[in-house]
Amino acid sequence: MGAYQCEKRHWLSLHEPEQATKLTDAELERMAQGAHVTELARKRWPSGVLIEGKNSVEAVELTRQALSAGATVIFEAAFLVDGLFARVDVLERMGRRNRYRVIEVKSSLELKPEKHIPDIAFQVHVVQLSGLDVADSAVLTLNREFRCGGDLKDLFDDGWVTREGRTKDVRQVWKRVRKALPDVKKAIERARAVEARPSAPDIEVGRQCRSPNECPFIAHCEASRPLWHISRLPRIKKQQEAELREAGIHTFDTLPESFELSPLQRRFVRAECEGVAYVGERLAEVLEGIAYPLAFIDFEAVQPGLPVFNETQ
Numbered sequence: 212m213g214a215y216q217c218e219k220r221h222w223l224s225l226h227e228p229e230q231a232t233k234l235t236d237a238e239l240e241r242m243a244q245g246a247h248v249t250e251l252a253r254k255r256w257p258s259g260v261l262i263e264g265k266n267s268v269e270a271v272e273l274t275r276q277a278l279s280a281g282a283t284v285i286f287e288a289a290f291l292v293d294g295l296f297a298r299v300d301v302l303e304r305m306g307r308r309n310r311y312r313v314i315e316v317k318s319s320l321e322l323k324p325e326k327h328i329p330d331i332a333f334q335v336h337v338v339q340l341s342g343l344d345v346a347d348s349a350v351l352t353l354n355r356e357f358r359c360g361g362d363l364k365d366l367f368d369d370g371w372v373t374r375e376g377r378t379k380d381v382r383q384v385w386k387r388v389r390k391a392l393p394d395v396k397k398a399i400e401r402a403r404a405v406e407a408r409p410s411a412p413d414i415e416v417g418r419q420c421r422s423p424n425e426c427p428f429i430a431h432c433e434a435s436r437p438l439w440h441i442s443r444l445p446r447i448k449k450q451q452e453a454e455l456r457e458a459g460i461h462t463f464d465t466l467p468e469s470f471e472l473s474p475l476q477r478r479f480v481r482a483e484c485e486g487v488a489y490v491g492e493r494l495a496e497v498l499e500g501i502a503y504p505l506a507f508i509d510f511e512a513v514q515p516g517l518p519v520f521n522e523t524q
Contacts, residue, residue, distance in 0.1 A: 214402035215329050215395070216424060219414040222405050223428045231427035244515065248318040249300055251366060252351055256301065259284035267296055278343075290341045295399065297337035301351075310346040313338060320355050320368075324387060326423035329398075331384075332391035336399075348388045359518035366517075415456075416442055418449060439464045445479050 214221035223230055234242075253259055260282045264270030270289035277285050288302040301314035315331050317323075327350055335345050354368040405412060416436050420426045439462040441447065441455050451470075460466065464484045472480065478489045 213426075214405060215333075215398045216422075217414060217419045217426060218401060218405045219412045219432070220426050220428055221402050222408060222411045223431070225406055226411070230431040232430050234427075244517070245318045248353070248517070249316045251363060252301070252316040253286050254363065255367070256284040256286075256303070259286050259301070261286045262289055263287070264289065267291055270298070288338075290337045292337055292340040295333075295337045295340070297334045299334050299338065302338070305346060308344075310344045311338070312347040312349060313345055314349050314351055316351045318353060320353050322350050322352060322384065323423070328384075328387045328391050329395060332388045332395045335388055336392060336395050347385050349384050353517075357518070358521075360521040416440070417452070418442075437462045439483060441466075445475055446473065447476070 213224055253261070260277045262270050262273045262277065262285060264273050267289060268291070270287070271291045274285060274288045274290065277288075283304045285302040286300065288299040290297050290299075299313050300316040303312045303314060304310070305312050313331060313335050315327065315334070317327060331348050331350070335348055339345050352368050354365055357366050416429070416432050420429050420432065426432075436442075441452055441461060441463050444463050455461075455466075455470070463480050466472070466480070481487050482489055
């Protein structure tokens with residue numbers, strides 16, 4: 212669903228995939244952690260059937276066979292309809308009426324509507340096109356209170372999905388998914404129109420490049436962007452950026468005097484445009500109070516999906 216975020220990203224992914232930045236070791240590690248979390252989630256349904264096709268066509272056929280055999284829970288169920296392909300983390304049959312629930316497993320601590328709902332809505336749309344009656348959808352997230360060494364049955368938070376009964380939060384997810392379905396259908400229509408274009412859409416670098424997901428083509432698109440582009444201004448508000456662009460101002464070295472900069476932004480602009488380094492007044496004092504030798508760990512670079520030390524969350 213890259214087209215849902217940016218049509219240029221969708222076009223590039225199809226016609227110039229070589230322009231994408233290669234995944235870093237950190238990104239590959241996060242993907243591996245996500246896959247591990249999904250594997251652990253499957254333990255909640257011991258009788259579930261895992262689809263492991265070598266390719267999409269084989270996976271779709273194995274899914275069809277599992278459904279025909281009466282499987283009540285299918286992991287990684289695959290569906291291919293009208294050129295649309297989707298895989299569902301957990302496809303659960305509800306009761307005896309052949310109605311199904313689409314469950315998405317996330318290695319996050321809470322539901323992120325902007326990021327998660329469109330993803331689930333796309334899966335629901337494709338599953339419905341395949342002929343199944345989808346009557347519910349849910350998100351399974353990690354339990355914030357889980358501690359390393361604890362019982363794995365407590366790993367996930369039932370606030371978003373329950374195996375028995377329904378909660379307000381579960382109903383809210385399904386309500387949001389149903390509301391998002393029309394937007395997903397429109398996004399698919401736009402994506403198909405974009406695919407037929409002879410060249411990529413002319414879309415300027417902006418917030419959509421990093422929200423809700425970071426685009427792998429950022430470096431490619433930023434190559435033609437001015438060095439002092441206003442989008443690089445720290446903590447610039449969306450509305451401010453839009454107003455500047457409408458006024459024909461695209462670089463922060465041409466900001467009008469009437470544009471109010473925060474102290475942080477003012478330091479940034481001066482350092483970038485005038486080459487004046489900023490040194491905090493208390494930096495020397497703080498450095499003198501540090502005892503050596505030192506050891507550091509970057510918590511932003513080391514972000515395990517699950518706690519790795521006993522009794523830690």
